Amino acid sequence: MGLTSASSGQTAGSGLAPPSVLVSIIGVMVSLTLTFIGLTAITFVISRVMPVDPVLAIVGDRASDEVYQQVYLQLGLDKPIYIQYLRYLGQLAEGDLGTSIMTAQPVIDDILRFFPATLELATVATLLGIFVGVPAGVFAAVHQGRWPDHIVRVVALLGYSAPIFWLGLVALLIFYANLGWVAGPGRLDVFYDGIVEPKSGILLLDAALADEWDIFHNALSHLILPASILGTFALAYIARMTRSFMLDQLSQEYILTARVKGIPERQVIWRHAFRNVLVQLITIIGLTYASLLEGSVLTETVFSWPGIGQYITHSLFNNDMNAVLGGTIVVGVCFVGINMLSDLLYRLVDPRVR
């Protein structure tokens, strides 16, 4: 999204802190605006060149020509594409994302319902990826060429290359159908639906805040399997990258110097080598998290998880453009937000960037 360079460029503002901050903020705002205009324009054009008829998505294939024309005009499809796009931007400027054709609800309401489901899933999956993937990657690098390294590499390769759809179904068969350790597809058992008021949309949080621990337990039981499947993917990628970054650092001369000075191996690995890997790792984790937040359509489909990925895909197939554009903007915001967060974290972990 180009924000990293925009904001990291501010180190040049030596001594004049306020103007530098101002320039930086203006830079971010301009970059944000351009990003969103580009994002919406590309999505809009793609939607118009797709051979899918948005009118038929509403009226069905049996509609008479009269009904068809009526809806065609209602949607403003008779206007040139740039007019349609400008109208949409105008609407957007007023904070109106429009109404979805497929759900008959304002897109903003849909997003507020579907996005927290994805956020919950992606966050748990990424945490799993970090807490297992990073130590595994470090462990593999330290034991390069020996069996712990081989195990991590094989697991990472499997996790990265196994089709997530297949993995999901197999996991459901084993852990839900055969062992009964976890709950099945869906976010919650149907009889718990509607009991907890959706304050944040994140079920675990809402249930805990409402003191509904049965529902919390049920939601967690539903979450654990899809999060683990998605986490496997995150874990595999993070472990591979951590291993690779660590191998690079461990071959540096300063590591050799540290070892010669007699610093304990644990300190050499974690305080010296790992600290230098952190900046790159933050980028990797940020990108992984952002890609999971886009929604993992296949995982969401197998686990009947009502997330943003399914929402955007279904809308795209039906040319429900308000929904697609709304979803795209959310994904864009995620990327930009995570990029900015990564920037902040760089400054925390790397004194050279401050």
Place this chain on the structure above:
Amino acid sequence: MNKIIKFLIGMTAVAMLGVGGSQAATPKNTFVMAKDIADIITMDPAEVFELTTGEIIANVYDRIMMFEPEDLQTLVGGVAESWEVSNQGKTITFKIRSGLKFHSGNPVRAEDVAWSLQRVVKLNKTPAFIITQFGWNADNVDGLVKSLDDRTFSVTITEEFSPGLVLNALSAGVASVVDKKLVMSNEKDGDLGYEWLKSNSAGSGAYSLKTWKANEIVTLEANAGYRHGAPGMQRVILRHVAEPSSQRLLLEKGDIDMARNLTPDQVKGVQGNADIAIDGYPKGTIVYMAANAGHPILGKDKVVQAMRHLVDYESMANSFLAGQFVVHQAFWPGGLWGALEDTPYTQDVETAKKLLQEAGHGDGFEMTIHTLTNSPFPEIAQAVQANLAKGGIKANIVTLEGKTLWPKYRAREHDIILARWSPDYVDPHSNADAFAHNPDNRPEAKLTGVLAWRNAWADESSNMLAVKARNELDLAKREKQYLELQAMLQKKGPYVIMFQQNEQVARNKGLKGFVSGSNFDLVFYRNVTKQ
């Protein structure tokens, strides 16, 4: 802050104890089914034309006329108690049942019934044609459909139609009776409550709509005061599970009572399970191929006739279609009044070759079959491709999503289409009007809802017979005319009609009373009970 600490402690505790599975069985008073409900786009009976909402509104609204789950063959009054035909079959006067109430508690009045029909005509959404074909439009409908007193209303048609057909059409979703007071209290900018009714209900049926979360769940709540008595289940839940394998797992674990979208393989897989029963329901959906009559080769009757002889119907029905489709070769689905059950075609390559020779294409030709991406259409297309090759016809297959395929079909841009069709209401005219009646074949006529027009095919004798049957007052004669029309289209015209759907539903054995009729909107939940 306390709550956040509790949240963290709770999470840790649960993680340490292990999460465990979900509750094993569904509640005794709740019927839970897994279904792909992504097709729902509105709950307004004036607009509903999708499979899932078709069945939902059948349970939420009473219609003027109805087919009840106890006897799906006989048309009876819904809110109508009796009716009288007058004015040479052009006016029908209905008396509605006394004491009926909407879910809101408002009484069901003749005014509500007349207004419901007027509303459909004025909104003029896709299914409105079912009643606007009677000559009703936004300007004249108030005068032609009117309440006479609290319990009486009349409808007058301006076109020549059999009263039997009118009564059948008044059993369609567009004839759902809507609570005028409630809907109008939610009207915005003169929209007749259109925006509000998209996601709410205002009926007097066995269930009311409690929640609809798109792509997630629909919950219906029982109407204890329903005219047939309180429904067996207090709650009906349609849970969106798009993936058939997930539906199967949920059913086997007892987390749902019924799976609605299992594939033939999965049906086979659960057949050995002692707790699960499989029911088959013949549906009105027809699978057919149609040739574009504007095509220089496919426009020839003998070529299409040869294709009818080349297709190996039985082999497909007995292999990959595995009970989900049965051979049917007429445009009106089997099991319904007026259906032609004859299946005159089996694969006969020699006859087909002879016909192709006579048509001047003995050396074969090449063309494209356009079909849908979802099963069983690609499988059927592949089998047909192999069948046609035996006659020297080289068929290329193009699969497309419906939203991409229909615009092509409606623009007559296909060679051969392999698709499905289901009746809009339970009268043979519904399909005859689509398959056999094309009053204006000019491209600019744009009769895009008519299959015959889409295939650029019009035939004088077929048109005449379709209109004659539509207008016939005598029921026996009418039935004979439809049989004749179906037989005619088995021999000429652009269609190769192949199969009729048999919906396979897998259910928990303890659940009984689910009824799925021939049409997409004849599905009833009110007699469901659980042991």
